[in-house]
Amino acid sequence: MSEPAGRIARLALLAYPREFRREYGDEIVRCMRDMRRHGDVDRARLAGRVAADVLLTAPRMRLETLMHRSIVLTLALGIVALIAAVAILPVALVALAAVVAGAAVVIGRRHDGPLGDSPPSAGWRRCVLWGVASFAVGSAILIIDGGELSEPVWALWALTFVAGAILVGLGIVLAVSERSGRRAA
Amino acid sequence: MARPSNRTPGDVQAFLPLPASAMHIIVALAEGEKHGYAIMRDVDQLSDGAVRMGPGTLYGSLKRMIDQGLLEESDARPDSTLDDERRRYYVLTELGQRVGAAEHARLSRLLSAAQVRRLGLSTGGAT
Numbered sequence: 001m002s003e004p005a006g007r008i009a010r011l012a013l014l015a016y017p018r019e020f021r022r023e024y025g026d027e028i029v030r031c032m033r034d035m036r037r038h039g040d041v042d043r044a045r046l047a048g049r050v051a052a053d054v055l056l057t058a059p060r061m062r063l064e065t066l067m068h069r070s071i072v073l074t075l076a077l078g079i080v081a082l083i084a085a086v087a088i089l090p091v092a093l094v095a096l097a098a099v100v101a102g103a104a105v106v107i108g109r110r111h112d113g114p115l116g117d118s119p120p121s122a123g124w125r126r127c128v129l130w131g132v133a134s135f136a137v138g139s140a141i142l143i144i145d146g147g148e149l150s151e152p153v154w155a156l157w158a159l160t161f162v163a164g165a166i167l168v169g170l171g172i173v174l175a176v177s178e179r180s181g182r183r184a185a
Numbered sequence: 186m187a188r189p190s191n192r193t194p195g196d197v198q199a200f201l202p203l204p205a206s207a208m209h210i211i212v213a214l215a216e217g218e219k220h221g222y223a224i225m226r227d228v229d230q231l232s233d234g235a236v237r238m239g240p241g242t243l244y245g246s247l248k249r250m251i252d253q254g255l256l257e258e259s260d261a262r263p264d265s266t267l268d269d270e271r272r273r274y275y276v277l278t279e280l281g282q283r284v285g286a287a288e289h290a291r292l293s294r295l296l297s298a299a300q301v302r303r304l305g306l307s308t309g310g311a312t
Binding site for chain 2: 016020023024026027028030031032034035038049050052053054056057058060061
């Protein structure tokens with residue numbers, strides 16, 4: 001096949017998906033060259049045959065590749081969504097529990113007022129203590145499981161760490177508000 | 186060269202009926218390994234020019250058949266003085282041979298039925 005004809009053949013190959021081109025591009029060009037050398041068709045007829053062939057086969061291959069990719073993409077997205085759901089569920093539960101606990105603390109403080117039974121400093125200390133305990137449990141899970149966390153163990157570990165973070169955070173907020181309350185008094 | 190296959194006869198039936206292009210390729214490769222252009226030329230001769238595969242059709246079919254386990258690339262290369270050693274040669278796998286045989290049997294049964302019913306004879310068509 002002459003240089004310009006070879007270039008045109010390579011250009012025609014662009015219609016095919018990249019994987020197919022990479023795999024069979026050289027073979028196809030070699031086959032076109034054989035058709036020209038050994039076949040009894042002239043250049044114009046050969047070009048017409050090849051063009052018709054490309055027009056008929058390339059869209060089908062593109063569609064097949066696209067469908068294959070979309071199936072893979074759908075599967076990948078499904079798996080990611082499942083993992084995200086498993087990961088988010090304990091966090092969401094802990095967040096909900098924290099909101100409920102926070103609301104209970106705030107309501108309790110309003111009802112009890114400044115002269116409640118429990119000492120005002122007990123709330124934040126308890127929060128921090130529970131938070132640290134939660135961190136400790138999480139660390140113990142990590143050590144016992146050897147770092148290779150399975151799905152349920154990972155969920156439990158995440159739960160303890162998130163709960164610990166929330167409780168310590170809540171404790172700090174309570175401590176700060178108590179301090180500012182004392183200053184105001 | 187043929188890849189051993191664990192497929193059962195039921196799996197072979199799942200390939201049938203074969204597309205005309207696939208059956209032509211199987212028949213072309215029944216006598217041994219061939220490169221792409223040789224398959225194309227053979228199919229042309231086998232069908233008296235009725236099935237003319239372009240390069241895209243041929244290599245698209247070859248790729249599909251390789252993916253299905255019906256064909257594989259042959260490692261054997263002819264004498265480089267006789268042929269371009271960069272050419273890729275294709276050969277039937279054991280599964281490809283069995284699927285070809287099953288399609289042959291199916292088409293034979295169909296032709297027998299057509300003969301029994303004198304298809305084409307009573308209407309003055311080609312004999």
